[in-house]
Amino acid sequence: MNRNDEDIRGLLAGAVPPLAAPPDRVAEVGVRVRRHRRRVAGGAAAAIALTVGLSLGLPAFVAGPGRGDLIPLATPGPRGDVNCPTSLDGRPDLASVRYGDDEPLVPTGAVEVTSCQVPVAGGPHPTQRIGPRTLTTGVDEIVRLLNAQPPTQQDGRGRPMPDGQQMRCTLKATYEETVLVLRYPDRDPVTVWTDENCRVAVTATHGRGADFGVLSAFLDRYRAQLVATTDPATVTTPACAATFPVQRMRKGSEDGPLDRIDFNNSDPYLALPTPLIEVTACRYEVRGETGELVGQQRRRAGADEIRAVLNQAVGRSAERSNCGDWPDYEEPTLFDTLTVADATGETAEFWIRHEPCRSVNFLHALTPELRDVMTDLLGQPPSR
Secondary structure: OOHHHHHHHHHHHHHHOOOOOOEEEEEEEHHHHHHHHHHHHHHHHHHHHHHHHHHHHHHHHHHHHOOOOOOOOOOOOOOOOOOOOOOOOOOOOOOOOOOOOOOOOOOOOOEEEEEEEEOOOOOOHHHHHOOOOOOOOOOOHHHHHOOOOOOOOEEEEEEEEEOOOOOOOOOOOOOEEEEEEOOOOOOEEEEEEEEEEEEEEEOOOOEEOOOHHHHHHHHHHHHHHHHHHHHHOOOOOOOOOOOEHHHHHHOOOOOOEEEHHHOOOOOOOOOOOOOOOEEEEEEEEEEEOEEEEEEEEEEEEOOHHHHHHHHHHOOOOEEEEOOOOOOOOOOEEEEEEEEEEEEEOEEEEEEEEOOOEEEEOOOOOOOHHHHHHHHHHOOOOOOO
C-alpha cells in the first residue's frame, strides 16, 4: 500500500461516524426494576391516602356540612306493641302453668318494661287509677329480679308450699293486679301476670312464687327515671279553686285527697320520698255546703323543708285525730288544703281541718309543726 492508499482510507474513516458501544444489559434491568418500584410505591401511597381520606371524610358525610355532631346510627327498637290488659280474662290459669323448674321466667335482653294496673271487681275509684308506666333504664335489674323469684308458690311466711299441695290463695279484697310487659329488640313482648292473693307471677307457660319486691324495685327505678327526665322549671301545683264542696271534706268521702305521688311510691310508711319543688296552700271558710276561698299562697323557695313535717304528720306513728266517726263526725267550719309537687312532677293533696276539731286527711291529728307551716303560709287561723 502506497501513501495515496493510506490517505484514501483516512478520508473514508473520517466520513463514517463511530459505532455505538454494545448495550449494557445489566444496567437496563436495573432501570426497569427501579421504575417498577416507583410505580408500586406510588400505588400504595395512593391507597393509604384514599383510606385516610375516607376515614376523615366519612364523619362529614354522616354529620353533614357545617355540623360537628355525628348522627347516631339507628339501633333496633323494641319489637311489638304494649297492650295493657283491661281485665284478667286473658290471664293463664294459675294452677296449670309449670312451676319448680330452673328455666328463667322471662328471657334476658329486654330493653323496656311497662307496668299495667288491671282493674279487678270494678277497679279502684276513677281518681285513683293510673295508666301504663314504662321503664327504659335499669331494665336488666328488673329482669334479674323476676328470674330470681322462688320457683314455687310460697306460704304466708315465705316458705315453699309442700310438694303436691294444691295452690292456696287468700281472699283479701283487691281492686287491681299488676301486669308487666317486657319488650325486646329481637323477639315478641313477654307478659308477666302477678296475683296478690295467690302470691305468684306467671307467663303463658310457667310461673314462680311472687316476690313483690320486684314491683317495689320497678317503682323506685321509675321514680328515679322521672326525676332524671323532668325539668324542675316545669313542675308546678294547681291553683286554688274558688270554692270547695264541704261534702268532700267529710270523713269517708270517696272523693278524698288525691295523691298521685303515692302511685310511684314503694314505701308504705313514707308519704313523700322525693324532694318537693313547689307547694300551694288554700284556706276555705264554710258557708252552707260550700267552702269559699279566703286565702292562698304558692311557694317554691324552701318547699322541700315542708316534706319532713308532712311525713311526720301522716306517718305510721302519727297520732290519730279525735274528730269522731259517723254519725258523730263534726262538720268542718274552717279548713285548708295543701298541695305539693315533687321532683317527679307528680302532686299530692293534704286536707287540714282547723275547726271545730283539727285533723289531717281525716285520720291524723294536726301536729304543732304542720300547724306552724300553715300559719307561715296563710296566717293565723281566725278564732271563732
